[in-house]
Amino acid sequence: MPTIESLHALFAARVTGLDLRRGLSADEAAAVCEALDRHSVLVFPGQDIDDEAQLAFSRAIGPLEVTRAGASGAGGYLLVLTNIGPDGRIAPPTDRQVLNNLANRLWHADSSFKSVPARASLLSAREIPREGADTEFASMRAAWAEMPERLKARLRGQVAVHDFGWSRSLVAPELVTAAERADWPPVRQPVVLGGPLGEALYLGAHARTIEGMAEEEARALIEEAMEFATQPRFVHAHRWRRHDLVLWDNRAVLHRATPFRSTAERRHMVRTTIAGQGPLLATAAAAE
Numbered sequence: 001m002p003t004i005e006s007l008h009a010l011f012a013a014r015v016t017g018l019d020l021r022r023g024l025s026a027d028e029a030a031a032v033c034e035a036l037d038r039h040s041v042l043v044f045p046g047q048d049i050d051d052e053a054q055l056a057f058s059r060a061i062g063p064l065e066v067t068r069a070g071a072s073g074a075g076g077y078l079l080v081l082t083n084i085g086p087d088g089r090i091a092p093p094t095d096r097q098v099l100n101n102l103a104n105r106l107w108h109a110d111s112s113f114k115s116v117p118a119r120a121s122l123l124s125a126r127e128i129p130r131e132g133a134d135t136e137f138a139s140m141r142a143a144w145a146e147m148p149e150r151l152k153a154r155l156r157g158q159v160a161v162h163d164f165g166w167s168r169s170l171v172a173p174e175l176v177t178a179a180e181r182a183d184w185p186p187v188r189q190p191v192v193l194g195g196p197l198g199e200a201l202y203l204g205a206h207a208r209t210i211e212g213m214a215e216e217e218a219r220a221l222i223e224e225a226m227e228f229a230t231q232p233r234f235v236h237a238h239r240w241r242r243h244d245l246v247l248w249d250n251r252a253v254l255h256r257a258t259p260f261r262s263t264a265e266r267r268h269m270v271r272t273t274i275a276g277q278g279p280l281l282a283t284a285a286a287a288e
Contacts, residue, residue: 002028004035004042010142011253012236013039020047020057020245029060032247036061036120037197040252041137043238044245047124051078051270054124054245058272061247065111065118065275068184079271081123083262090266096175103171104257106205107138107230109250110273113164113206115187118250120274125244127268132260135246136237137253140200143229144192147201151228154221155201158191159281162206170205189280193251201229202280204254230254251280 003017013035018028036042049057055077058064064077083098085091091098111118123135144152164184168176191210193200203222210218237258238246248255260267 002031002035004039006039007041007043008236010234011039011139012041012043012137012238014043014045016045018044020044020049021053023053023056024060033061036247036249040139040141041236041238041246041248044247045241046243047245048243049124049245054078054122054270054272057245058122058274061122062119062274065273067273068180077272079273081267081269081271083267084127090263093263098262099172099175101257101262103168103175103205105259106167106170107226107254107256108167108204108206109202109254111250111276112189112202112204113162113167113184113187114276115279116276117189117280118273119276120247120249122245122247122272122274124270125240125242126270127266128240128242129260129265129267131265132258133267134237134239134258135255136235136258137248137255138230138235139253140202140229141195141198141252143231143234144199144201146234147225147228151225155191155225159188159211160191160203160207160222161186161209161211162189162204163208164206166208167206193280195251197252200252201225202251203229 001017002015005014007014015032015035018024024032032042067076067079081101083091083101085095109117110121163186165176165181186208188211189202191202193202203226207222209215210221
């Protein structure tokens with residue numbers, strides 16, 4: 001059975017004692033899922049796995065989400081996050097994949113722009129730069145618990161509109177195509193999620209506005225909530241080592257990548273995504 005060691009006073013843990021190349025028993029998978037619910041972010045160091053082993057481990061956690069059209073790995077279950085081009089060289093800053101990587105430097109929850117957002121994500125470090133390119137995680141459960149009541153009162157029960165085309169256009173106007181806008185129209189998500197371990201704020205870079213509010217008022221409220229929720233005391237930064245694998249709960253944390261010398265150093269990461277079980281608004285309504 002795995003050994004689980006806390007990494008932060010509020011969330012995140014290191015998991016050792018498992019060799020993900022050989023797969024998980026039912027009891028080991030249950031222990032990982034329980035730890036994910038409790039700690040929100042799990043770090044598995046020293047897991048030298050290939051794509052097949054990552055897929056097998058991911059499926060032990062839950063059914064997989066298909067990679068969206070327009071991303072590297074579209075139509076399959078593996079999303080490749082890299083600055084390495086097809087020729088094996090570092091891609092130029094204007095490369096579409098490199099620009100997509102810039103979007104990952106904004107606080108976000110994976111797939112919050114989908115009608116059924118992702119449950120969890122797994123990221124495997126295959127090649128990393130010497131400095132930078134860390135991943136920061138912010139606990140939305142801890143942030144909500146400590147949020148001032150006046151701010152909670154304005155957010156509770158609200159519905160946010162998450163818009164993929166809008167968020168990508170913040171990085172570069174040409175980054176999102178007309179086809180992608182058509183594939184991923186704006187969707188409605190609850191601003192606060194319920195759960196057995198406490199409520200969690202659910203916003204991030206894709207959250208454009210809040211229903212029933214003027215855009216300027218909504219943007220100000222979203223930005224105030226995000227500023228509070230991403231304070232250093234709610235954040236755990238993971239400094240990658242090659243062969244680390246990190247699993248996180250998109251319903252409980254936001255995450256972002258930090259900069260690195262992307263024109264001079266290589267970074268190659270592979271992500272799998274655990275699918276959600278249904279629209280979050282329906283889940284939130286059932287919990288009330």
